[in-house]
Amino acid sequence: MFPINCWYVAAYAHEVTNDAPYPCQVADNKIILYRDENNQVVAMADRCCHRLAPLSLGRIEGSDIRCMYHGIKFGSDGACVAVPGQKHVPKSFCIQTFAVEERHQWVWVWIGDRNHPDLSLLPDVQGQDPEIYGIQKDAIDYNANYQLLNDNLCDLSHVAFVHENTLGANAGKDDWALSKPDIENLPRGLRFTRWFSNQSAGKGFDAGDQRFDMWIKSEYLIPGILLMNSHIYPTGVAAQFDFGEPQGIKPLSSVWNTQAVTPKDEKTMRYFYCLGIPHNEPTYGLHGNFDIMNVAFSEDKRMIEAQQKVIEENPTARLATTSHDKAIVYFRKLIQKASL
Ligand code: FES
Numbered sequence: 001m002f003p004i005n006c007w008y009v010a011a012y013a014h015e016v017t018n019d020a021p022y023p024c025q026v027a028d029n030k031i032i033l034y035r036d037e038n039n040q041v042v043a044m045a046d047r048c049c050h051r052l053a054p055l056s057l058g059r060i061e062g063s064d065i066r067c068m069y070h071g072i073k074f075g076s077d078g079a080c081v082a083v084p085g086q087k088h089v090p091k092s093f094c095i096q097t098f099a100v101e102e103r104h105q106w107v108w109v110w111i112g113d114r115n116h117p118d119l120s121l122l123p124d125v126q127g128q129d130p131e132i133y134g135i136q137k138d139a140i141d142y143n144a145n146y147q148l149l150n151d152n153l154c155d156l157s158h159v160a161f162v163h164e165n166t167l168g169a170n171a172g173k174d175d176w177a178l179s180k181p182d183i184e185n186l187p188r189g190l191r192f193t194r195w196f197s198n199q200s201a202g203k204g205f206d207a208g209d210q211r212f213d214m215w216i217k218s219e220y221l222i223p224g225i226l227l228m229n230s231h232i233y234p235t236g237v238a239a240q241f242d243f244g245e246p247q248g249i250k251p252l253s254s255v256w257n258t259q260a261v262t263p264k265d266e267k268t269m270r271y272f273y274c275l276g277i278p279h280n281e282p283t284y285g286l287h288g289n290f291d292i293m294n295v296a297f298s299e300d301k302r303m304i305e306a307q308q309k310v311i312e313e314n315p316t317a318r319l320a321t322t323s324h325d326k327a328i329v330y331f332r333k334l335i336q337k338a339s340l
């Protein structure tokens with residue numbers, strides 16, 4: 001089940017070049033990405049229409065791609081432009097192409113109606129502009145259904161347990177599970193807001209024993225895009241705003257966590273994650289926090305891949321829900337609706 005008429009992150013922009021086709025898989029579609037002569041990204045099916053050899057083994061020639069089995073060449077619009085050894089170029093020889101958009105250092109592929117890609121549905125990603133932010137980024141592949149990772153990111157109560165020695169390793173780590181964020185349902189996702197008050201900054205920060213109030217505001221949008229903005233304030237600010245949204249007060253420091261969950265097929269996915277810290281703010285060693293994030297995301301992977309196996313072994317077992325699962329239930333409904 002994959003949302004259609006939806007933008008998916010297929011790759012980081014720097015991974016797509018004009019040297020060689022970049023193979024990826026998005027919602028059951030095997031795709032190649034490459035740059036044409038104008039540096040525009042091209043997305044097309046990884047399948048030659050002749051004998052179905054993969055175009056990912058092909059060669060980029062200017063704006064065209066040549067299948068390196070029998071040498072048939074296709075333009076960036078997918079139409080055949082040359083067949084070695086014959087003059088006739090059949091009109092039916094063509095490769096499916098996908099609408100594609102390069103934005104926020106990601107390459108987004110539109111899965112759905114090819115002729116009506118809706119740019120207004122591209123999430124407004126912040127924190128990934130290198131002029132403004134110091135950015136660290138990576139990606140990992142999972143052997144699990146992508147909805148399990150969406151569940152994980154819609155319910156951060158697991159931080160207290162899965163990440164007890166990494167992301168949750170600060171003085172108030174139990175708060176992740178013992179209290180809940182405020183949740184607002186959006187047409188294409190959810191908005192979460194919450195305070196952590198009088199906390200030590202946690203592992204990866206360089207703030208010694210200093211204590212802070214932290215305001216976290218995030219959105220989680222289909223098919224699995226996390227836009228999380230965390231602000232650190234001196235203690236007392238949470239109470240000053242009656243634990244509501246802080247207005248007109250500059251944080252000591254802030255950080256964007258932007259992530260994208262992209263299903264490859266029903267049992268595999270790719271997880272992109274970035275950390276963006278404004279150049280002009282004190283970082284409290286936050287850049288070191290990326291190392292902790294890498295460890296933490298391997299903790300999630302270990303749990304979720306093991307969960308996937310148990311689910312496969314018990315296909316008829318029903319899931320139970322707690323009050324923490326409210327966001328998961330809503331998000332799964334949105335995915336289901338968008339997949340019809
Ligand atoms: S399979 Fe591509 S040219 Fe023959």
Ligand SMILES: [Fe+2]
Nearest residue numbers: 152158162300
């Ligand atoms: Fe996690």
